[in-house]
Amino acid sequence: MSCSQVRTILYDYINAYVDEELSTTDHSAIQKHLEVCAHCANEKFQIEQIGNTIHNQFSYSAPYGLKENIRHTITGLADSDINLSNVAKRRFAWRWTYYVIPPVVTAVAAVLLIFSMMPTQDEVMMHNMMEQEIVSAHVRSLMEDNLLHVESKGPQEVKPWFNNRVDFAAQPEDLAADGFSLKGGRLDYLNKHTAASLVYESDDHIINLFVFPTMEADMKSFKNFQNRGYNIVKWVNKGLEYCAISDISLDELNKFARVYRKKITSPN
């Protein structure tokens, strides 16, 4: 056994000694060694010191309000689970309610109410908040099997699915010719309203196109945002807000938005 191998093993033992994970025999053997070897005693001291610093100073506490949010979510979840057992057949359609977070929604509603009374000044902040919501909804959709509530071979299957679930016209379109294939749809909750998400795929990248009612005026051109590494393209048309979000390039995403908007505005 080489010197460095011996030292590695010894170092492991000193670690386990500090952590009190050694058998009694090993523990006292190491202890005896530490009494006579300044080198190892120094190692032990450093391990302890780093450990103490990490323990005392590097821990994060949950932010204020998170517990309350989760408590409400859980309560809502228990309620919706009861609903579920009553109407088991509609389980799939109800899945989005797992993610409705009452206190957040209430807070958002309250903030929106305040904003509606003082319009210009805080628009920026409201945009940020919506962006956060959209990014979170997007990331959430990518986790495990959250992406699709209805899978499709084409728009004719997705459209009727949405008709029963949202009170506006979600318009799934086939954009395969332009490189964006329609995977299906999902329900989300944005801007205190149920939102339809049309899910597209482009070269293995997912695009969520969120559609939900808005009071905002029509927009002639697209607005682009970047948030937490995602690109967002937004526009408003006839009382509906459209938000496309993805990790594809902004150019590609703008192209997607152009293609989609052209399709829904031009009569077939």
Added chain:
Amino acid sequence: MSKDTLIQQFENKMLSHMDSAYNLARWITGHDQDAEDVVQEAYIRAFRGFEKYTDINSLSWLLTIVRNTSYNWMKSKHGYRHLIEFDESVHSATDEPGFVGDRSQDFRQDAILNSSRNKDLLHQALKEMPLIFREVIVLHEIEDLSYKEIADIVGVPVGTVMSRLSRGRRRLQKTLASRLSRRNQVEL
């Protein structure tokens, strides 16, 4: 179990560990907002499995869910390659055997961690450390979990926890030592 009892029990057993849950998610993801989202998601998952849950150690159970949720989150946000990169950087020169004290003159007992700047260096070093080391260090040093508990959460044998912890600490010591000596040279 009635709905109220269920919620009450969940509150006692699970919500009481929220700081630990947040701490782990925060150290894995590296961001406040991500950690909040992960903790929300993890608690939803925990609640769905709670009625069937029989585990005695509620903290380990919760942290296992938080860890899995964090990994899924990172995967969906940054792609799988991002996680792989952590693994690729695992075997590096800093893992070579040898005691830190052998080489560094600046890293003797009284010299370390006595100033807030040095603590910042340590914090930075831990933040930049590959995830597989970082998580065991956080679970052990901050949450005071035993090798066995960490082994259950991470899903590796106890011996692996021991060696990751040991190698992780050596990395921290070496990173700290080299940054301290670099800084001292600049100051001279």
